Amino acid sequence: MPDSHHASSGLTLDTRLTRTGKAPSHAGGVPVNTPLVRASTVLFDSVGAMRDARARRDEERIFSYGARGTPTTFALEDAVSELEGAWRTRLFPTGLAAIGMVLLSYLKPGDHVLMSDSVYEPTRNLVHSFLEPYGIRSTFFAADGSGIEELFEPNTRLVYAECPGSLVYEMCDLPKLAELAHARGALLAADNTWGSGVQYRPLALGADISTMAATKYLSGHSDVMMGTVATTEAAWRPLNERCDAFGMTVSPDDAWLVLRGMRTLSARLQMHERHALEVAHWLQERPEVATVFCPALPQHPGHEIWKRDCSGTNGLLSIELQPGVGNAAVERFVDALRLFGRGSSWGGYESLVAWTNMRAARSVTDWSGRGAVVRLHVGLESPRDLTADLASGFEAMASASGA
Known part of the structure; x- marks a missing residue:
């Protein structure tokens, strides 16, 4: 049986097993990728050092407790801030959680918010399930921003826009x-989320707050959920205080995956x-x-604003089928596709429908009388194969329409 004591330390095996390998030292360079740091408890050399960290952490980003972040999540925050041109960034478990925290941070009972008609549909649901019961009024405005001047109220505290809009990519004049x-x-x-900080930068166009679902293009591999909120310096404090109050944090493993995807x-x-x-x-x-x-298509409403404010497009596009195509035929079209996966989300390497x-x-916009809309996310597969797949879908749709 091995001796239960180490001759040089005088500590028992059980004690040594809990204490060894915590502070590795090595000679040489540094790793290319940010190390993965998992932590809940953070230790300090003294009571004074712990007291100092706690006193400073509301104003400074200090490694003081896992719920306040780790070096791995701090690295991702810095990367997103660089991408967005922001003062600081906070991370959230999902994109919707990020949106919800924006509403929590900048609105209170009695306030009024103007919400774009083109927002992500779960954001619309937050208006009815959260804002209204808590006495926060909301008004939806046209996705292109037209007529918004008439909708401001004395207690309007926030304008929330999504540009390009969800599903059909309406453009609005964000600087205006x-x-x-x-x-x-x-x-x-x-x-x-559409612009991902690469093709569109709301903070540079005058916005105070920018949210993204890092689940999508930042991750890029359909294997992690995360949201981000980046702000200007002037808008930072309410978000930071509310996040700390609610213990908002993300797994360092997930942060590491998003960092890898961002490269x-x-x-x-x-x-x-x-493609x-x-x-x-x-x-x-x-x-x-x-x-x-x-x-990016010249025929698209708002194309001129896209040319002015964006530096490219992505894999998203949607099609409106001819009016009169029945639900059974639309379903046959979608089900016939073999290279476009049927599933929620987008932004990964794969094509989706x-x-x-x-x-x-x-x-606000009336869609009655128009054809069915099908959203496509065009992935990294060959466009020739994808168009052949779509052609097969249209053949199946025609068969269903004929039947």
Whole structure:
């Protein structure tokens, strides 16, 4: 049996097993990738050092407790701040959690928020399930921003926009929205998941707050959930205080995965853009398609704003089928696809398809009388194979329509 004591330390094996390997030292360089640091408890050399850290951590980012972040999550916050041109960034378990915390941080009972008609549908649900019961009024404005001047109220504290809009990618004049909001003492928040900080930068266009679902393009591999909120210096404090109060944090393992995905973000987006535009142009020639929604296409409403404010597009596009195509035929089209996976989300390397309900997703814009809308996320597969797959889907749709 091995001796239970180490001759040099005088400590028992059980004690040594709990204490060894905590502070490795090595000679040489540093790793390319940020080390993965998992932690809940953080130790200090003295009571004074612990007291000093706790006194400073509300103003400074200090490694003091796992719920306040670790070196791995701090590294991701810095990367997102660099991407967004932000003062600071906080991380959240999901994109929707990030959006919810924005509403919690900048609104209180009695306030009024202006919400874009084109927001992510679960954000719309937050208005009814959270804001209204807590006495926070909301008004939806047209996705292109038209007529918003008439909707401001004396207690409007926040304008929340998504640009390009969810599902059909409406463009709004974000600098104009910022000017209108700031002149009335309100903040402007923007959902930047589409732009990912590469193709669109709301903070540079006048927004105070930018949210992203890092689940999508930042991660890029469909294997992690996360949201981010980046702000200007002036808007930072309410968000930071509310996040600390609610113990908002993310797993360092997830942060490490998003960091890894971000290293190839620009390269992946360029490939998504090439493939999506090739597929979009092919779809424009199909008789089954009434409209192709993609802000990079000259025919798209808001294309001129896209050219002014964006530096590219991504893998997202949607198609409106010809009016009169029945639900059974639409379902046959979607089910016939073999390279487009049927599933929620987007932003990974794979192609996806989703049949949308535009009447539920919009309340200002009238979608009655229009054709069914199907959203495509064009992945990294060959566009030739993807268009062949879509052609097979249209054949199946025609068979269902004929039946």
